[in-house]
Amino acid sequence: MPLTTSTGPEYARILGIGAAVPSRVVDNAEMCTFIDSSDEWIQQRTGIVERRWLGEGESLETLSLDAAAQALEHAGLTGADIDAVVVSTVSHLIQTPSLAAMLAAKLDTPGAAAFDISAACAGFCYGIAMGEALVRAGSARHVLVIGAETLSEITDLSDRSTAFLFADGAGAAIIGASDTPAIGPVVWGSDGHQADVIHMTRTWPEAVATGESSHFFMDGRPVFRWATGFIATAAQRCLDAAGLTADEIDVFVPHQANNRITDAMLRHLTLPDSVKVARSIKHYGNNSAASIPVAIVDMLASGEASSGDVVLMIGFGAGLVYAGQVVVLP
Numbered sequence: 001m002p003l004t005t006s007t008g009p010e011y012a013r014i015l016g017i018g019a020a021v022p023s024r025v026v027d028n029a030e031m032c033t034f035i036d037s038s039d040e041w042i043q044q045r046t047g048i049v050e051r052r053w054l055g056e057g058e059s060l061e062t063l064s065l066d067a068a069a070q071a072l073e074h075a076g077l078t079g080a081d082i083d084a085v086v087v088s089t090v091s092h093l094i095q096t097p098s099l100a101a102m103l104a105a106k107l108d109t110p111g112a113a114a115f116d117i118s119a120a121c122a123g124f125c126y127g128i129a130m131g132e133a134l135v136r137a138g139s140a141r142h143v144l145v146i147g148a149e150t151l152s153e154i155t156d157l158s159d160r161s162t163a164f165l166f167a168d169g170a171g172a173a174i175i176g177a178s179d180t181p182a183i184g185p186v187v188w189g190s191d192g193h194q195a196d197v198i199h200m201t202r203t204w205p206e207a208v209a210t211g212e213s214s215h216f217f218m219d220g221r222p223v224f225r226w227a228t229g230f231i232a233t234a235a236q237r238c239l240d241a242a243g244l245t246a247d248e249i250d251v252f253v254p255h256q257a258n259n260r261i262t263d264a265m266l267r268h269l270t271l272p273d274s275v276k277v278a279r280s281i282k283h284y285g286n287n288s289a290a291s292i293p294v295a296i297v298d299m300l301a302s303g304e305a306s307s308g309d310v311v312l313m314i315g316f317g318a319g320l321v322y323a324g325q326v327v328v329l330p
């Protein structure tokens with residue numbers, strides 16, 4: 001039986017990128033009003049000086065819309081051009097409908113395909129992989145990929161081993177056809193055997209039964225070991241998959257989890273000094289699926305990164321899951 005299948009362009013690229021962080025700045029001094037800690041300890045262990053939490057009138061949705069509007073403008077497109085919306089988030093606190101469907105309507109897309117993915121801090125790179133695949137398969141002309149989190153809403157402020165890390169933010173990218181290669185193969189995977197090291201503390205029925213909310217829990221040491229070992233080698237595999245060597249990239253953007261993890265990755269990758277390294281955790285904390293696009297937009301704004309730069313990015317987090325690829329900046 002002859003059956004028509006979809007066909008798409010040979011290559012895809014990021015056409016536009018945007019990011020939004022909330023207005024409320026929570027510095028380490030304020031953090032230490034919630035937990036027994038110190039500015040010195042937090043900075044030394046993580047590199048975080050301050051983080052952004054939702055302020056008055058701000059929400060996961062407003063941050064996402066702001067980031068998406070910037071990405072659309074950067075790409076020279078409008079919502080009418082978007083065929084699919086992919087949102088990566090673990091902090092959309094209504095299980096259904098998806099945040100993606102709500103955003104697709106607010107952005108005036110023509111009823112775009114819309115779905116959320118749960119890939120925690122690896123979510124933006126998962127989204128880029130999906131967007132690239134959808135475009136190249138001919139399933140969508142333009143895909144809006146969003147990584148958005150409001151972890152402040154699920155952080156346990158009495159947990160001194162994690163509360164200082166988590167933050168809020170959103171990032172967005174538009175993916176469309178390209179004449180030249182501009183998104184490398186994704187290197188990704190999961191290790192559900194380590195599901196326990198980062199997880200929500202209660203199911204909905206447990207929360208109802210106990211009257212206690214569900215919080216984000218993390219056992220930092222195994223995550224640290226995994227990130228500085230396995231993930232550092234995965235970053236190298238992203239370069240290998242793209243057929244590039246370390247001296248052929250301009251920017252390295254690892255998930256902003258901890259500066260010490262970034263340092264360990266740098267020791268493994270031995271990047272030349274000319275490569276700019278994202279350190280936006282200092283001012284924005286760990287905003288999970290948003291951290292990579294927030295860092296990229298920050299580096300573009302400061303002039304540290306430029307259009308056309310070749311970027312190695314890698315995300316990792318709850319699942320455990322990871323994903324990374326090399327992309328060319330719009």
Ligand SMILES: CC(C)(COP(=O)(O)OP(=O)(O)OC[C@H]1O[C@@H](n2cnc3c(N)ncnc32)[C@H](O)[C@@H]1OP(=O)(O)O)[C@@H](O)C(=O)NCCC(=O)NCCS
Pocket residue numbers: 035036037038041042045046121160161162164198218219220221223224227257258261316317318
């Ligand atoms: C969370 C993290 C910063 C903790 O740093 P750490 O060096 O592993 O700290 P530990 O939990 O081993 O605790 C070390 C000491 O500091 C103490 N401590 C823990 N939290 C503290 C805080 N907020 N302030 C001061 N002291 C603290 C501990 O009690 C312990 O004291 P002890 O040595 O007297 O027992 C680190 O494990 C980490 O970054 N992990 C990875 C996080 C990550 O990548 N997440 C991304 C996933 S999305």
